[in-house]
Amino acid sequence: MACLCVGKCFNSVEWREMEMEMELQNLLSDLQSLTNLSLPDPSLHAPLRKIQSRVDHIANLAKAEPVRRSKVKDMSAEVVDSNPYSRLMALQRMGIVENYERIREFSVAIVGIGGVGSVAAEMLTRCGIGRLLLYDYDKVELANMNRLFFRPDQVGMTKTDAAVQTLSDINPDVVLESYTLNITTVDGFETYMSSLKNKSFCPNKQGSGVDLVLSCVDNYEARMAVNQACNELSQTWLESGVSEDAVSGHIQLLIPGETACFACAPPLVVASGVDERTLKREGVCAASLPTTMGVVAGLLVQNTLKFLLGFGQVSPYLGYNSLKDFFPTMQMKPNPQCSNVACLKRQEEYILAKPARDAAAKAEMEAEAPSTEEGPLHQDNEWNISVVDDCELDGPDTRSSDVLPEGLTHELPTADEFKNALTSEAPTNDNDDLEDLRRQLEAINSA
Amino acid sequence: MKSEPRLGVAWVRSREREMEGWDPNTKSTLTQIPLLTTKAGPRDGAAWTQRLKEEYKSLIAYTQMNKSNDNDWFRISAANAEGTRWTGKCWYVYNLLKYEFDLQFDIPVTYPSTAPELELPQLDGKTQKMYRGGKICLTVHFKPLWAKNCPRFGIAHALCLGLAPWLAAEVPILVDSGMIKHKDDATTSTESS
Numbered sequence: 001m002a003c004l005c006v007g008k009c010f011n012s013v014e015w016r017e018m019e020m021e022m023e024l025q026n027l028l029s030d031l032q033s034l035t036n037l038s039l040p041d042p043s044l045h046a047p048l049r050k051i052q053s054r055v056d057h058i059a060n061l062a063k064a065e066p067v068r069r070s071k072v073k074d075m076s077a078e079v080v081d082s083n084p085y086s087r088l089m090a091l092q093r094m095g096i097v098e099n100y101e102r103i104r105e106f107s108v109a110i111v112g113i114g115g116v117g118s119v120a121a122e123m124l125t126r127c128g129i130g131r132l133l134l135y136d137y138d139k140v141e142l143a144n145m146n147r148l149f150f151r152p153d154q155v156g157m158t159k160t161d162a163a164v165q166t167l168s169d170i171n172p173d174v175v176l177e178s179y180t181l182n183i184t185t186v187d188g189f190e191t192y193m194s195s196l197k198n199k200s201f202c203p204n205k206q207g208s209g210v211d212l213v214l215s216c217v218d219n220y221e222a223r224m225a226v227n228q229a230c231n232e233l234s235q236t237w238l239e240s241g242v243s244e245d246a247v248s249g250h251i252q253l254l255i256p257g258e259t260a261c262f263a264c265a266p267p268l269v270v271a272s273g274v275d276e277r278t279l280k281r282e283g284v285c286a287a288s289l290p291t292t293m294g295v296v297a298g299l300l301v302q303n304t305l306k307f308l309l310g311f312g313q314v315s316p317y318l319g320y321n322s323l324k325d326f327f328p329t330m331q332m333k334p335n336p337q338c339s340n341v342a343c344l345k346r347q348e349e350y351i352l353a354k355p356a357r358d359a360a361a362k363a364e365m366e367a368e369a370p371s372t373e374e375g376p377l378h379q380d381n382e383w384n385i386s387v388v389d390d391c392e393l394d395g396p397d398t399r400s401s402d403v404l405p406e407g408l409t410h411e412l413p414t415a416d417e418f419k420n421a422l423t424s425e426a427p428t429n430d431n432d433d434l435e436d437l438r439r440q441l442e443a444i445n446s447a
Numbered sequence: 448m449k450s451e452p453r454l455g456v457a458w459v460r461s462r463e464r465e466m467e468g469w470d471p472n473t474k475s476t477l478t479q480i481p482l483l484t485t486k487a488g489p490r491d492g493a494a495w496t497q498r499l500k501e502e503y504k505s506l507i508a509y510t511q512m513n514k515s516n517d518n519d520w521f522r523i524s525a526a527n528a529e530g531t532r533w534t535g536k537c538w539y540v541y542n543l544l545k546y547e548f549d550l551q552f553d554i555p556v557t558y559p560s561t562a563p564e565l566e567l568p569q570l571d572g573k574t575q576k577m578y579r580g581g582k583i584c585l586t587v588h589f590k591p592l593w594a595k596n597c598p599r600f601g602i603a604h605a606l607c608l609g610l611a612p613w614l615a616a617e618v619p620i621l622v623d624s625g626m627i628k629h630k631d632d633a634t635t636s637t638e639s640s
């Protein structure tokens with residue numbers, strides 16, 4: 001529903017606050033007119049004055065603005081109660097992270113602001129990320145309240161608007177951009193692509209305008225759209241997901257050309273151990289738990305921080321089976337027969353860049369300097385995935401369903417070869433006219 | 448749970464199950480819908496135009512087939528010149544009464560790798576078997592079959608495999624539970640707006 005407010009848009013909380021204020025005003029004026037009357041009993045004056053002062057007090061309390069912290073220019077490591085970043089900067093003092101404050105230079109795009117995406121957004125906001133781009137087309141519903149982040153008073157708002165409201169309150173330093181759109185549609189996809197390409201936040205950055213894309217969507221179609229955009233833009237992304245039965249999940253790192261893209265192989269799912277055929281699906285589409293979603297969001301953002309700030313190792317694939325508390329891992333190299341054209345292009349580029357990578361690796365070894373101080377870490381990703389030896393790339397593709405580690409399985413089959421076609425193909429004739437066909441369908445439709 | 452070598456076993460099983468779970472009627476109808484050959488989505492320029500022609504031919508054949516089998520159950524046409532948005536109607540007869548619904552969907556940018564998400568906006572919020580926005584919840588059988596047959600399946604196949612079984616399963620439940628009423632049966636019709 002379109003909002004009918006003129007000018008500023010009020011949410012339900014603001015409406016309630018305004019109503020309360022008006023009621024208090026009315027109460028005060030009622031009291032005033034009561035005291036102005038020459039009351040027959042003078043003993044009533046004192047209690048009336050007392051009521052008046054109480055109402056005044058409540059009115060002042062209601063007028064008081066909620067506490068909002070102001071923006072912080074530089075991240076300080078000073079350990080004082082008033083410093084929102086002291087515990088984060090401590091990571092640097094302890095030697096876990098080399099330069100924490102770099103987090104303010106990074107842009108992260110989060111696609112899907114649901115049970116995982118909203119929590120990931122809050123975590124990154126509290127970590128002081130430079131800029132967040134939020135994408136969703138949905139509205140907040142009461143049915144979402146079994147998950148974290150959104151509040152009942154935000155029901156009816158778009159998820160992107162509600163997220164901006166909460167996140168800007170938590171940390172006004174974060175630059176927030178919200179996009180209320182569906183990335184699987186042609187128009188939505190174009191806007192999505194151009195928002196990723198926009199470099200105004202950090203004009204000197206190499207590549208696209210964002211450092212990492214987080215896919216927090218709940219369906220295959222949207223994941224394929226994220227995959228398409230990231231392959232075209234050569235944009236590294238992290239995929240996340242929670243199973244429809246709410247008891248397992250996963251995260252996956254995708255570096256176009258270097259690791260398998262989402263279309264290289266049928267999507268992996270963590271086998272919950274429950275036989276699919278005994279799973280009762282009648283009457284429901286999907287279940288969800290705040291726990292599983294919180295765990296997956298935590299794993300996702302932990303790996304985001306490691307990727308951006310260059311500490312630890314980023315998992316190429318990490319599964320989560322909550323029934324057994326089992327975390328399968330694996331790695332996948334690109335499929336040279338991938339159906340995605342942009343993926344094949346990225347694979348070609350990756351192979352062509354091998355001599356340069358080798359030289360860089362050699363130089364780094366010779367320098368023997370453990371510090372990797374300068375340069376964007378995500379440019380040269382060798383450090384974070386120990387995955388695929390380059391020599392393996394020359395061999396035939398061994399990635400198939402029978403090399404999956406225990407606990408993982410493919411969700412969908414790959415497309416059959418044409419020889420298995422069910423029936424004859426529709427005769428194709430390039431001379432067919434589209435307009436003519438359209439008219440034919442209309443004629444049958446109205447017959 | 449005992450760890451079995453899931454690999455090959457799951458694979459073979461999924462192949463066996465490919466058409467398991469579909470009723471014989473759907474199966475035989477499906478095999479008569481002309482298949483498509485061009486793998487192109489709405490961002491693919493001339494190849495998309497070619498694909499669109501194939502979509503039309505397939506839809507024309509399917510609609511004609513339904514009519515001649517006395518099983519006419521939908522109308523669909525492109526709502527824009529690019530053929531990326533489609534709107535129409537679908538209906539289902541239950542207890543001799545016809546229940547009709549608006550039907551709409553967008554062709555996703557990753558089509559035909561991903562199927563269009565069919566929407567019945569009037570039923571949004573009336574059934575659990577639906578995602579928000581009125582997108583119908585497909586059976587576990589649909590997506591594997593679609594993936595396996597990319598790019599040969601088109602809009603007509605999505606309607607036959609996705610929407611037809613959904614209507615057959617959900618309309619009786621919606622009617623019996625009183626969630627929807629027949630338009631002649633109520634002062635305020637729920638299925639027309």
Ligand SMILES: [Zn+2]
Nearest residue numbers: 261264338343
């Ligand atoms: Zn690929």
